[in-house]
Amino acid sequence: MPAMPPPVSDAPLDGSSDDAHAMGLAPVTILRQIAAACTYPELLEDPAVPEGARCRAQRILQEMEAGNIGGYNHEHRDLAVPRRVARFLQRRDGAPSDPRSIVLTNGTSSILPFMMSLLVDVTSPCPTGVLVPVPGPPVHAGAAALAGAVAVPYQLAEERGWAVDVDMVRQELRRAQARCHPKVLCVVNPGDPTGHVLSWQNMVDIIQLVAEENLLLLADEGQQDRAFDPDHPFVSFKRVLWEMGAPFSSTIQLVSFYSLSKSIAGESGFRVGFLELVNVEQGVVRPFQLAQSIPRPCVLGRILLDILMDPPDKGDPIQQALEEQRQGLCRHLAHQWQLLQEVLGQGSLCCQPGQGGARACPRLQLPPRALRQAQELGLEPDVFFCQQLLEATGVLLAPGSEFGQPEGTYHVVVSLLPPAPTLERVLLALTHFHATFIQAFS
């Protein structure tokens, strides 16, 4: 085991972020070239941007009704791009997709409260319940609260690689019925911050539960491009639904989310994604088609999303660059997960293997004395650990309690996105400090 590196500069080293570009992922150059040429059309005639990018930018601008990225371009947003998203989904899932059921968004987090508010019956004295995974992104519970609904946490099965334990979901649902009317089940696949990819059978079980309990399935599939393990490929809920056939394929209400931030392009700064509404009742679909108030992506964000939706084509320099990025990102994530297991394996932290995310959620061993001290300080035990870790090593990790965690267990969240030397520094600091911490409180 290498020697523990000394605390570095004054600024803490953020070891938990899933912000790809901030963590060092390089942008796909040709996408940026196209965006630059669309922004400043004089570049369409300038060798500063390669020809392939210029041609594509020209085609994109011609298609926009304003002829310019400075206009609203409603048709581009509501018709042209959704048509290509629907074609992408058809290729991905082998199932039909209707462009009118595709809504371009300003990112998952800002559309969630809008969507949930459509499911909430404000006139009912019994609030709407939204089942959210634990651990999971805090944004689902937050959106439920903003929409006037009640979040109902359900625990993922850590020992089974963070699978969804359908019996446990049902148990929570039954318990929650005393205080709310559970209408929505949120599932995050690939998982965040857990990094798991759901198995086909697990997804079938989830759909059956959703059918039996008459829930709407809200599938946050934003990290689909980050599934790197060929033995555990990402499969969309839409595809499983379709292959299960009637009555599931024609009745289960499914809303699936995609995000550019977590795509191979990793472009969080452009604030764009989409959702697909499948079998969703008209009362929920119509506001999406009508409301001016839906947070909309900027035109450049839509352009990048649109390009990502193109079919693979070896002859096309853009698709070639995207394929290289995809392979590079998957290799990188696979390598980082392996590094994580290797370094953690030398200490007493353990972590479920990941197959498709940019973050891992290793489990801490906290001695009873540490728990007591945290309690005296009025802190969650994992927050106490992370504060001590930061002070001792300069490494900033998010405590598991920010994402929720199975009762009586404590975790930290580690990002797999940084370059290998940075991740190694984070992991070594964590492993060494964890050992020191256990010793100090034993």
Next chain:
Amino acid sequence: MPAMPPPVSDAPLDGSSDDAHAMGLAPVTILRQIAAACTYPELLEDPAVPEGARCRAQRILQEMEAGNIGGYNHEHRDLAVPRRVARFLQRRDGAPSDPRSIVLTNGTSSILPFMMSLLVDVTSPCPTGVLVPVPGPPVHAGAAALAGAVAVPYQLAEERGWAVDVDMVRQELRRAQARCHPKVLCVVNPGDPTGHVLSWQNMVDIIQLVAEENLLLLADEGQQDRAFDPDHPFVSFKRVLWEMGAPFSSTIQLVSFYSLSKSIAGESGFRVGFLELVNVEQGVVRPFQLAQSIPRPCVLGRILLDILMDPPDKGDPIQQALEEQRQGLCRHLAHQWQLLQEVLGQGSLCCQPGQGGARACPRLQLPPRALRQAQELGLEPDVFFCQQLLEATGVLLAPGSEFGQPEGTYHVVVSLLPPAPTLERVLLALTHFHATFIQAFS
């Protein structure tokens, strides 16, 4: 009066849009150059972009914590840009502005429902009322409905240049108290689609009303850059409030909105604006500071907004270009309003003079027989007129009923943004057809 032009191509000519770039406003080149260089940083070394733009782009990228527009760059969004917005507001108003009370938005329409939802008490059996101007942008009433509030329309005083008639607002408020609890007064200044700019005295009266009735003043000041008449300058509610002094300046709850779409840059496609919260209670301020779910602008949109907030500086090529754009836009709007009055003056439509908007709202004279025929067809009379106008001339105008209008009056909405020849075509078609229509139904 020139001969009536024949109907043009198959595609209808949209004569009502306030989408600046779609209507022909040219982008500010140097803003686009900066955005392109930030997008594709290889341009920082390339003469394809002039040096002034490259230097600025370099400074912008250095300031961002991700060093790259592809990251979330939360500090840039929550600290750096709001600081400069606050400085801009201080210069504009001569009043202090706190960066923590500035929220960058994805545009006014998508932040409105979020804001209103914070003012709605879902546990109260009496719904929250939101007073909205008529005519006015439909988005305010729409946001109120989405937030579970009730829109309470109040009529602007057409004969007094669309001023806010404070007595009429009070009357509507009293009447509405039977069915809701009015908490918010929306005022749009400069007006849309009316093009009026409120006088100082009118604003003082509005603030006094707001104080007496304990309302929150929601000032949609997005069109402030479009105030072109030096005799009727735009003044912010913040400034009037400040000059009125205590107790108004320290107690009136004010939320003011700014939008890049309606700025001199006219960049609707970047989806960015901001709001300032003044004297607003903590229960409303805190969710803005905390919620992950607020629709956020893309990084490039923030960059453009940020540049527009810079102080005027004759030596700076960027500020010089912005000043030229400002003067050009104001000259253009002044000229177009004059053209409107000239052409309409030759027929029987009349229109209140405008001082600061991109749209006008001329009043139709509809004969009783036309009203009866519209009724038989189940149409609003102005919708019937607009349909007939479109069929006869190929010119598409929005009916006043889309924006609301004083009872028993009928209007059409005309955009002043298109180039003069296009506007002239629209106005001639409208004037001629209006005459023909009156004759046909007399």
